[in-house]
Amino acid sequence: MALTGLQIQKLLPGTNCKECGSNTCLAFAMKLAAKKADLSECPYASDEARRVLGEATEPPVRAVALGAKGDIVIGEETVLFRHEKTFVNPTLLALTVRDTDDDASVEAAIASIKDYRFERVGETFEIDMAALHQLGTDGARFVALAEKISGETGKPLVLKSGDAAVLKEASRKIKGSRSVICVPDAASADELLTAAKEDGHALAITGNNLDELFETAHKIRSGGFLNLLLNFTTHSLAEQFQTNTIARTAAIRGGVKPLGFPFLRFINTGSGLDDMAAAVTETAKYGGIVTLPAFDPAMMAALMTLRLNIFTDPQKPIQVEPNIYPIGEPTKESPFFVTTNFSLTYFVVSGEIENSGASAWLAVPECEGMSVLTAWAAGKFNAEKIAAFMKERDADAMVARKRLVIPGYVSQLSGELEEALPGWEILVGPQEAADIESFVKSRL
Ligand code: SF4
Numbered sequence: 001m002a003l004t005g006l007q008i009q010k011l012l013p014g015t016n017c018k019e020c021g022s023n024t025c026l027a028f029a030m031k032l033a034a035k036k037a038d039l040s041e042c043p044y045a046s047d048e049a050r051r052v053l054g055e056a057t058e059p060p061v062r063a064v065a066l067g068a069k070g071d072i073v074i075g076e077e078t079v080l081f082r083h084e085k086t087f088v089n090p091t092l093l094a095l096t097v098r099d100t101d102d103d104a105s106v107e108a109a110i111a112s113i114k115d116y117r118f119e120r121v122g123e124t125f126e127i128d129m130a131a132l133h134q135l136g137t138d139g140a141r142f143v144a145l146a147e148k149i150s151g152e153t154g155k156p157l158v159l160k161s162g163d164a165a166v167l168k169e170a171s172r173k174i175k176g177s178r179s180v181i182c183v184p185d186a187a188s189a190d191e192l193l194t195a196a197k198e199d200g201h202a203l204a205i206t207g208n209n210l211d212e213l214f215e216t217a218h219k220i221r222s223g224g225f226l227n228l229l230l231n232f233t234t235h236s237l238a239e240q241f242q243t244n245t246i247a248r249t250a251a252i253r254g255g256v257k258p259l260g261f262p263f264l265r266f267i268n269t270g271s272g273l274d275d276m277a278a279a280v281t282e283t284a285k286y287g288g289i290v291t292l293p294a295f296d297p298a299m300m301a302a303l304m305t306l307r308l309n310i311f312t313d314p315q316k317p318i319q320v321e322p323n324i325y326p327i328g329e330p331t332k333e334s335p336f337f338v339t340t341n342f343s344l345t346y347f348v349v350s351g352e353i354e355n356s357g358a359s360a361w362l363a364v365p366e367c368e369g370m371s372v373l374t375a376w377a378a379g380k381f382n383a384e385k386i387a388a389f390m391k392e393r394d395a396d397a398m399v400a401r402k403r404l405v406i407p408g409y410v411s412q413l414s415g416e417l418e419e420a421l422p423g424w425e426i427l428v429g430p431q432e433a434a435d436i437e438s439f440v441k442s443r444l
Pocket of ligand 1: 012013014015016017018019020021022023024025028041042043044045
């Protein structure tokens with residue numbers, strides 16, 4: 001739980017020596033409470049102060065780093081609802097491979113993990129991980145598959161088997177990949193913990209209920225191992241939603257540290273729609289890793305879009321660089337369109353121009369990532385700013401026939417723009433991007 005300035009002051013030396021740059025220890029404590037200073041700036045802080053403050057500033061959900069470079073991070077969340085601040089690390093999507101799959105299916109799954117790409121608002125997404133599940137009795141095949149999938153995809157794995165010896169061997173074979181080993185039962189927890197420590201992997205623990213899981217997590221955490229994931233056993237979508245919510249609320253609002261770890265969820269209901277519902281619930285409600293039973297591009301694209309929406313910082317609109325963008329292969333005869341630099345607006349408008357089959361120049365002035373009407377209302381997208389941008393980028397020299405299409409929602413700018421951009425014909429385009437195609441066909 002966060003400490004107040006007065007609570008922090010009691011932990012400081014109280015000499016007011018000013019070496020930290022603050023006039024008093026109290027002033028420095030206030031800065032620490034507001035996260036505007038770091039305790040390391042006080043050379044006289046005691047070990048006790050470091051311990052207490054370190055624990056207080058630790059995020060309520062631990063970060064777990066995966067992948068050979070440790071750059072795939074889950075957890076580290078500090079709020080229950082996105083609008084309170086932001087969610088930090090997106091839910092990872094893993095594709096399942098079973099040791100009982102035939103070779104062609106294994107190759108197809110590996111190809112999907114390696115090659116699938118999904119583009120949205122200028123970002124490219126891939127399948128994050130593979131989940132290898134032992135259903136058969138051939139431990140050697142499981143170990144060989146772990147090595148093959150890890151080697152060929154370069155991505156971290158989730159290893160799931162009922163046989164601790166097989167898991168240990170597979171763990172060793174993919175040492176350094178910072179994967180996840182799932183502990184099948186309480187009896188194997190200690191030996192798999194040792195394997196995870198030695199080979200640099202995270203450990204996913206499970207239990208018959210939340211209390212049992214709490215006890216195991218508490219024991220492992222008290223021993224100093226923090227690379228943990230929680231795998232809840234639930235029997236319905238409602239229970240999944242409820243359990244995730246209880247555990248995350250306990251960690252964030254109640255400071256219950258054994259539940260402050262990312263979640264791992266295996267999804268395989270036998271029905272595509274139910275799988276989707278479970279994956280959506282997990283993505284929306286605090287999931288760390290979701291394993292999907294099979295590759296379905298429609299499901300993958302929908303989940304990646306949902307995830308992007310949930311994990312985008314609501315305080316920072318996603319923006320594109322202000323610029324004049326060529327759409328298609330514009331020439332000196334092509335028209336200009338103008339819109340704002342809110343990513344979604346830009347990609348929708350540019351996509352619709354492209355769909356119309358026309359080539360055009362798309363002028364995107366700086367509007368601080370706002371949509372058209374918001375930017376107009378805030379004075380960021382007016383005739384003066386658009387004209388200044390067109391002049392600064394020398395749009396005059398780019399076309400012989402000067403036509404500028406403005407969004408229908410700001411039709412009132414047309415008169416002022418004609419004055420501000422002499423020689424340009426200002427056309428009022430449609431209000432909705434979906435109507436650009438018919439506008440292009442009828443007016444351009
Ligand atoms: S350096 Fe430490 S002891 Fe000195 S004023 Fe700052 S907080 Fe107080």
